Amino acid sequence: MATGLYIHIPFCLRKCGYCDFYSVLPEPGMISRYIRALLTELSLAAELQPGSLETIYFGGGTPSLLAPEQVAEILQVAGTCFKINQNVEITLEANPGTFDYQKVQGYREAGVNRISIGAQSFAPDLLQILGRSHTVQHIFQAVEYCRRAGFDNLNLDLIYGIPGQDEQALEDTLCQAVQLEVDHISAYLLQLAPETPMGRQVSCRQVEMLPEDMELDQYTRIINRLTRAGYHQYEISNFARMGKECRHNLLYWQGGEYLGLGAGAVGYLNGSRIKNYGDVTAYMTALEAGQLPLREELELVTGQDLWQERIIMGLRLTRGINFSRFQEQYGIDILSEFADVLKVCTDTGLMEISGEQMRLTRRGFFLSNEVFCRFLA
Ligand code: SF4
Structure with a gap:
């Protein structure tokens, strides 16, 4: 909701x-x-x-x-x-x-x-x-x-x-x-x-x-x-x-749902990402006819797409991601599933792991796209 x-x-x-x-x-x-x-x-x-x-x-x-x-x-x-x-x-x-x-x-x-x-x-x-x-x-x-x-x-x-x-x-x-x-x-x-x-x-x-x-x-x-x-x-x-x-x-960043209204607005609702068509005139014309504006994208975010997105969003936050909680929510054991990625990222100083938590270092934040690509590969 x-x-x-x-x-x-x-x-x-x-x-x-x-x-x-x-x-x-x-x-x-x-x-x-x-x-x-x-x-x-x-x-x-x-x-x-x-x-x-x-x-x-x-x-x-x-x-x-x-x-x-x-x-x-x-x-x-x-x-x-x-x-x-x-x-x-x-x-x-x-x-x-x-x-x-x-x-x-x-x-x-x-x-x-x-x-x-x-x-x-x-x-x-x-x-x-x-x-x-x-x-x-x-x-x-x-x-x-x-x-x-x-x-x-x-x-x-x-x-x-x-x-x-x-x-x-x-x-x-x-x-x-x-x-x-x-x-x-x-x-x-x-x-x-x-x-x-x-x-x-x-x-x-x-x-x-x-x-x-x-x-x-x-x-x-x-x-x-x-x-x-x-x-x-x-x-x-x-x-x-x-x-x-x-x-x-x-x-x-925490994966909550939101409505996006207006020309070009993006929303995330019932597991789907919805983007209104960006053109202002087309947006106004559709609504003046009593219709919802055209959607540029309507994409169901499930399975692998969902948990990959959750990893990327979670790593944006300084508190990072808790392994057990992630496994409970998405059924993915990050420690074994991404053992190679974690090793490279910790060895190169982009990430640190302490107990149940993984988080990016300062350098990791600056080079976050590099880390995210490794989780998406
Ligand atoms: S053009 Fe408008 S939306 Fe873009 S940065 Fe400038 S003020 Fe912001």
Whole structure:
């Protein structure tokens, strides 16, 4: 039974140079039309009878392009369609420069209780390289507006491994983020798809990515700096004050079920992964005709696919995987089934095993794709 609800808002005012997510520049009236379609999808999805919702997540795109009244209406309709846990976590992703105090206060009144701010960096030149539309000043304002509106659960997204990002630039960004005393920090390594503007610049050598050893050094610095500042790392890229871990993302990593609504949204329900077709116009047209949007993918996740996915998701978490519990749940004895993989990964310092638990080391987190491929081979 789904305990999470993901709502995708696929609109951005400008495309960042590194981004390969689907998003469009909203034409006049398009966001209102999209919200009407979303409300129809919500009512139709209610028939799937999910369990009581523990988390709701507005992701994008740029959800902070929505007016507070639009967020309030979505949450109000969700409340009539589904049972919502009293203690629900409701996150909204917000880009600095797209909201002011009144707007964020409106989100709070609508029921949002967690804001995830796409800061990415505190270095003006690096924001420019990334093609972000906001300034450093906008980040400070964003945090101040949220705190003044009473939000006590704030995340900052940061990016490392940016071309031109030296040790000092990273240190400054971490220092500013820590001084803002946010509750949660996500730090992602810049990874470029070849078809993005930055990816093309790298292909034709106009821009040079940082060498891998420097990226690993940055990752280590991030962990050390944030740990010293009182954040605990609970996932490859995520750090939180105690009790402020993102419950919605934990649901993904722990194999929980969730509904995904909106153009291009992905859900996982009754053992199936469902992806709505990404095109915004096709999405709205289908729902205006009273039909569920076209599904791009509908895949039943069972057997080997299921337990391989559970290994990969479990290893993303710092606590790792407990062998006995895994065997009880999926019938797989990891110790004997993957004896060779475990030996290679422990011998090369990518993984450690203590008692019943296996977990990735720092180096293993940084090279996690290498480890995951071994479990999938
Ligand atoms: S704001 Fe986010 S979703 Fe929009 S283009 Fe930039 S990175 Fe992509």
